[in-house]
Amino acid sequence: MTGNTRGFDTLAVHAGAEPDPATGARQVPIYQSTSYVFRDAEHAARLFNLEEVGYIYSRLTNPTVSALAARVAALEGAAGGIGCSSGHAAQIMALFPLMGPGRNVVSSSRLYGGTITQFSQTIRRFGWSAKFVDTDDLDAVRAAIDEDTRALFCETIANPGGYVTDLDAMAAIADEAGIPLIVDNTTATPYLCRPIDHGATLVVHSATKYMTGNGTVTGGIVVDSGKFDWSASDKFPSLSQPEPAYHGLNFHGALGPMAFTFHSIAVGLRDLGMTMNPQGAHYTLMGIETLGLRMERHVANAKAVAEWLEKDPRIEGVTYAGLASSPWAERAQRIVPKGAGALFTVAVKGGYDACVKLVDSLELFSHVANLGDTRSLIIHPASTTHRQLEEDQQIAAGAAPNVVRISIGIENVEDIIADLDQGLTKATA
Numbered sequence: 001m002t003g004n005t006r007g008f009d010t011l012a013v014h015a016g017a018e019p020d021p022a023t024g025a026r027q028v029p030i031y032q033s034t035s036y037v038f039r040d041a042e043h044a045a046r047l048f049n050l051e052e053v054g055y056i057y058s059r060l061t062n063p064t065v066s067a068l069a070a071r072v073a074a075l076e077g078a079a080g081g082i083g084c085s086s087g088h089a090a091q092i093m094a095l096f097p098l099m100g101p102g103r104n105v106v107s108s109s110r111l112y113g114g115t116i117t118q119f120s121q122t123i124r125r126f127g128w129s130a131k132f133v134d135t136d137d138l139d140a141v142r143a144a145i146d147e148d149t150r151a152l153f154c155e156t157i158a159n160p161g162g163y164v165t166d167l168d169a170m171a172a173i174a175d176e177a178g179i180p181l182i183v184d185n186t187t188a189t190p191y192l193c194r195p196i197d198h199g200a201t202l203v204v205h206s207a208t209k210y211m212t213g214n215g216t217v218t219g220g221i222v223v224d225s226g227k228f229d230w231s232a233s234d235k236f237p238s239l240s241q242p243e244p245a246y247h248g249l250n251f252h253g254a255l256g257p258m259a260f261t262f263h264s265i266a267v268g269l270r271d272l273g274m275t276m277n278p279q280g281a282h283y284t285l286m287g288i289e290t291l292g293l294r295m296e297r298h299v300a301n302a303k304a305v306a307e308w309l310e311k312d313p314r315i316e317g318v319t320y321a322g323l324a325s326s327p328w329a330e331r332a333q334r335i336v337p338k339g340a341g342a343l344f345t346v347a348v349k350g351g352y353d354a355c356v357k358l359v360d361s362l363e364l365f366s367h368v369a370n371l372g373d374t375r376s377l378i379i380h381p382a383s384t385t386h387r388q389l390e391e392d393q394q395i396a397a398g399a400a401p402n403v404v405r406i407s408i409g410i411e412n413v414e415d416i417i418a419d420l421d422q423g424l425t426k427a428t429a
């Protein structure tokens with residue numbers, strides 16, 4: 001039923017979910033249970049030894065969350081996956097088995113703003129650090145990697161500017177250095193891009209965005225290709241050597257391609273507790289059933305809106321990589337051939353004041369700090385998310401004062417354009 005040779009939309013509806021063995025329920029039930037009764041003491045011991053796969057306690061695994069992790073793993077072409085409490089939790093969970101005090105991650109400088117803060121400030125409390133580089137400068141990426149680097153990190157389509165990363169080039173550099181490439185695939189989704197096909201090892205998602213798709217859930221997912229050889233060097237002792245946090249188990253030796261997934265559950269979720277809840281997993285499973293349909297509409301609408309905006313005299317520029325005029329147009333054809341996502345920035349004539357007025361004048365668009373909703377969304381980063389930055393920092397982040405970020409929804413495109421039209425008239429009057 002869940003054979004990975006099936007098409008994307010078939011997997012989106014079926015992967016990871018069989019009719020419920022106890023009741024025959026066709027839809028994945030919300031298993032709202034903290035614990036699971038062991039058959040006998042021998043069964044319990046086998047579960048704790050990872051000799052048999054089963055359910056112990058919902059901080060570790062839960063049947064609804066496992067169905068979601070298996071579905072996303074199938075869509076991404078991965079060996080296994082882990083449900084997490086948020087996209088930011090997924091990022092920590094991806095780094096956790098790889099890092100240690102004194103270790104670093106080399107990261108693209110074009111990132112979701114929250115990730116820049118997580119990487120530049122918060123992970124330092126663990127003794128980890130990040131080095132930010134422009135991923136278009138491949139020599140700079142190579143030069144930033146040192147003997148303490150344990151991963152390379154980037155986003156497929158970077159927030160807020162819609163910049164497309166050359167994943168093949170990043171994977172080749174990670175490969176040379178003997179470290180995994182981690183890709184945040186939130187804004188592309190596996191419908192537009194499967195980073196593992198481009199050489200990535202780990203893929204992280206904020207399920208909060210397009211996966212669930214309707215702004216109801218905070219959740220995250222990590223999936224692992226199962227292809228990285230953790231034992232090829234002594235860089236990843238938690239996976240390739242006896243793990244003191246799990247009675248000396250050698251995860252790679254015992255579990256092969258599932259080493260990362262099982263370590264993340266048995267040690268990561270057990271001790272960090274960044275677990276997804278079954279109700280959130282259920283909503284995300286429902287969302288994923290229509291992911292392909294929604295993304296098709298999202299990218300068609302985004303392209304039409306970007307083309308309309310580009311020609312409008314009230315606009316100074318549009319960053320959408322799906323435009324023929326974009327400097328990333330050719331790369332987008334290779335990395336995201338079905339469309340360059342639905343998130344981009346627009347520079348409005350009249351600067352800061354016109355942007356604020358545009359946001360306040362729109363009627364269909366919602367002014368929110370979110371993206372990837374069925375609804376069209378807008379935000380003016382310089383007066384909100386990037387307010388604390390100096391102007392030169394705002395410009396470097398793609399959030400200059402004259403720029404708004406828009407996330408195009410799945411409404412009728414004529415209505416989206418009509419709303420922008422009336423809003424721009426008021427904003428630039």
Ligand SMILES: *Cc1c(COP(=O)(O)O)cnc(C)c1O
Nearest residue numbers: 086087088112159186206208219
């Ligand atoms: C929203 C987002 C995150 C963080 O996800 P949360 O679910 O809000 O924790 C990470 N990366 C990208 C690209 C995002 O858009």
